[in-house]
Amino acid sequence: MIVVSAASGSLGRLVVDHLLARVPADRVTVAVRDPAAVADLADRGVGVRRGDYDDPPSLRMAFDGARRLLLISSPVLAPADRVRQHLAAVDAGRTVGVSAIAYTSFLGADRGADGMTEAHHATEQAVLRSGLPWTMLRHPFYSEAFLEPGLASAVDSGVLSDPSGGRGLNTAFRSDLAEAAARVLTGGDQHVGRAYDFTGPLWTYPQLADAIERVCGMAVVLREESKQAPGAMGWLHGLVRSGALESQTGDLQEVLGHPPTSLDHAVARFVASPAGS
Structure with a gap:
């Protein structure tokens, strides 16, 4: 099972669209704050679970059984709140034993915590400490x-x-970044342990x-x-x-x-x- 968090947002919905072009709908589950907001995805056969970044128990239930988890970064921009939410999601993934986690980070997050990269840097470090097999998907501006x-x-x-x-x-365009995420989630282990600068x-x-x-x-x-x-x-x-x-890198074209x-x-x-x- 592939679980996509924050899937009611613009990027998450595009990721789901690309996943459904590659795998059956019953292999895809979305974790969202408000399941009613993605009723259309349920109608397409996608599994829908409540997974609220501010409610850690809901994240554990939403991620349970995931072979691949896509952790889409929270829309909350305040760094302290964003870090708290992301760390709760990483811990939930570790607790339920997801097989691998991919995180939508930001360019430069590996080099330190400065401005735009603060929450992303902290999240990448948490993913690395978790012991989970991982893939970093570092995005540029849209x-x-x-x-x-x-x-x-x-x-x-x-x-x-x-x-x-x-x-x-x-x-880069959201649609390209979403397709890249879908390819990583369905590409087996070839992307595990890779950090892509898109x-x-x-x-x-x-x-x-x-x-x-x-x-x-x-x-x-x-x-x-x-x-x-x-x-x-x-x-x-x-x-x-x-x-x-x-x-510039060639990572996005490589994955696409x-x-x-x-x-x-x-x-x-x-x-x-x-x-x-």
């Missing part, structure tokens, strides 16, 4: 966070704002403008954005301009067995979606 706002504006106005300062981005192909805003022109058949003007965006996006753009998102999603495909998918149209 491509959607950068592409979708700019795409909507560019397709509507023909102007694409570029906040990158000419630097590249190594982001990145997508390095892309730039000029390349995105070219992709919009090719896919949509329209001229796109690239406009350098010098004014910092408010809130989290301003912080993210600062990371991009510093070059912090330019590290095919190239990750291209900009052209992403633009076409966006334009065809209700949000894009």
Whole structure:
């Protein structure tokens, strides 16, 4: 049995979709805070159990019998709360004797606890101490966070704002990361003891403008954005301009067995979606 925790979220649902393309539904179980939120998965034959990161006994019941457990990181961002939740999940997996655990970590979590990596570093260490066979799936930032706002504006106005300062981005799409997780969960022992640093192909805003022109058949003007965006996006753009998102590995393509999603495909998918149209 494969158990996917936090499966009601965007990533978890995509992982389940990819799993169902590879294994029978009766081999897949989801552990969620609110089982009613995934009634559609139950209708597809997926096992549904209550597994609340804030309720350790529920995690032990949810993970019991798991051959593979995918521990998807909690949506709670406060590091202390996130660490507490993750450690409860790791302990539950150890207590019930899951055969192997895969954890959705973040790039750089192996190098120390600093900012974004604090909770992920602590969780990786807990996984290693648990004695369970493990796989680390270190994610980059999601491509959607950068592409979708700019795409909507560019397709509507023909102007694409570029906040990158000419630097590249190594982001990856949720769908690719979800497929990679599904392949790890169904790939036997070949992924056990491996730590994957997932990145997508390095892309730039000029390349995105070219992709919009090719896919949509329209001229796109690239406009350098010098004014910092408010809130989290301003912080993210600062990371991009510093070059912090330019590290690259081939791990994602290796696990997928095919190239990750291209900009052209992403633009076409966006334009065809209700949000894009």
